Amino acid sequence: MKRIFITGASSGIGLAIAKSLVTQGHEVWGTSRNLERIPKMPRWHAVRLDLADPLSIEAAFNAALSEAGYFDVLINNAGAGHFEPAELLSMETIESQFQILVFGQIQLMRLALCRMQTRGEGLIINVTSLASRLPVPFMAAYNAAKAAMASFTMSIQLELANSRVYVVDVQPGDICTQFNHSVIKGTCCAACSQISQRCSSTAPNNGWRCIPIKNCAVDFQVSPAARPNLGTQKVLRYMNAISEAVVLMAGEGSRLRGSNKTFLKPFVPVLGNPLISYILDALVRAGIKTVNFVVGYQSERMIAHVKRVIPPGLDSRFIENRDWQKQNGISLLAAASQVGRSFLLTMSDHLFDQSIVDLLLRNATPDQLNLALDRKLDSIFDVDDAMKVQTKEDRILKIGKDLTVYDGIDTGLFVCPPDIFDHLERAKRHGDCSLADGVRSMAWEDKARAIDIGDAWWQDIDTTAMLACAERQLRSRLAHHDIILANAGSDRGNRTEN
Ligand SMILES: NC(=O)c1ccc[n+]([C@@H]2O[C@H](COP(=O)([O-])OP(=O)(O)OC[C@H]3O[C@@H](n4cnc5c(N)ncnc54)[C@H](OP(=O)(O)O)[C@@H]3O)[C@@H](O)[C@H]2O)c1
Secondary structure, eight states, rough: OOEEESSSSTTTHHHHHHHHHTTTTOOOEEESGGGSSSOOOEEEEEEEEOOOEEEEEEEEHHHHHHSSSSSSSEEEOOOOOEOOOOGOOOOOHHHHHHHIIHHHHHHHHHHHHHHHHTTHHHHHEEHHHHHHHHOOOOHHHHHHHHHHHHHHHHHHHHHTTSSSEEEEEEEOBOOOOSSHHSSOOOOHHHHHHHHHHTTTHHHHHOOOOOOOOBBBBOOOOOOOOOTTTHHHHHHHHHHTTOOOEEEOOOSSOOOHHTTTTTOGGGOOOOOTEEEHHHHHHHHHHHTOEEEEEOTTTHHHHHHHHHHHHTTTTTTEEEEEEETTSHHHHHOOOOOOOTTSSSSEEEEEEEOOOHHHHHHHHHOOTTTTTEEEEOOGGGGTTTTTTTOOEEEEEEEEEETTTTTSOOOEEEEEEEEEOOHHHHHHHHHOOOBBBHHHHHHHHHHHTTEEEEEOOTOOEEEEOHHHHHHHHHHHHHHHHHHHTTSSSSOOOSSSSEEEEE
16 A cells, blocks of 8 residues: 555646545545545545645645654646747746646645655556657746656656656546636636637647637637546556565575575676676666665575676665575565565576566556466476466466366466465464465455466476577577677666656
């Protein structure tokens, strides 16, 4: 459950987002200038806020903050437009647009930002507009204000590149809301006649809907605008973005190391690069910002080696599992106190196409256990040793190495909700449990789902034969760019979306 402050929750995009959020169990502080316009729903707190009034902004945010304790997310959504030829715009209209769409929103962003920086995490979503890049005729002050807000947002994104406070700029195109009915319309005769003359030439060519104004209705056909829930889907995707991973690397890798006691399995060379480098690159490319490494066997040496290969910009934590000789469920449990939200889970000895991580993160349901599942049963290297899964559509029914009826293989890549830890605790027998025990426990409660990886490739590396096979595959994957080895930065996180 997240605590979210959202402006403009009485109508259009903001109303649709706020409704979705409370339905998903989040706690929402939603604003309007008129409290009567906010629906009365559980977990929905109505807040009066007028972006035209700086004092009301600070008072409203602080009052909501003391009620909430903290905010995980600020959604700067409220806004209004005007409709008038640029040369006839009064300075009051221009100033008002900048107060509502720039100064008021920056004030809110800064109020939220300093608290989020202190907490060390948070998400700010600014709803600007496609008009910041493609100006709409007769909305010059609106276009300019949106462009200013988009540019300010981009600057903050650069400054917070290494922070765990993320800033996203959502730039909707045409969405069917009350917006057009609420615009401030120029009423003087000069404005009416100029708009009527120019609308017939400018607006249709630009594909923009024309707003009927007093005594001067100018309508024409354009393609219908999208419904407000389109914006909602974009915004919710960012709220649920997974930025943290757990990598299990506590075992000794005895089948691969043979009698070599100094051998560290995650550092076995694969086409000349340490195995773990491929995994870390894939995580960085998928937008992971923090990795929790669970170490056990030769932990000090392992930590020293890992530190040398961590890509720039990736935060790392090392968690020691003193019971590393037990099963992998105990290794994951060692990370329980470090991970408070949904996270990506991977093993340190698996290779996989980048597309599998991207697919998993894109399609994961954050409050469920999501497993990347390989249904290409004929392509599994050692099917006897593989973890088998029985599913019904996307639901996981059973999991185990000894299943006789199964339709997929566990790839070792998961998105887990924090309650995996409770399930592992409950699954313990004589102080021990495996990851599969946790998956089984979640499957019994219908909380485990499979995400089919399709044609994508992955390989578990437990033996020298598996390693040789992986190198053959990898050579061709690298040639086709299915796997790319370079410590390049992520394209997710702080970004602009439309
Ligand atoms: N609809 C589109 O095609 C489109 C396209 C691109 C960008 N956008 C942007 O998306 C955001 C939401 O627009 P929408 O289409 O959902 O419009 P909408 O249906 O008119 O909703 C606007 C919301 O903003 C609030 N608001 C307006 N003026 C305010 C002020 N001075 N102080 C505080 N709140 C104010 C309104 O609340 P009260 O009136 O209850 O106070 C209402 O909840 C805006 O920033 C808009 O610029 C919309």
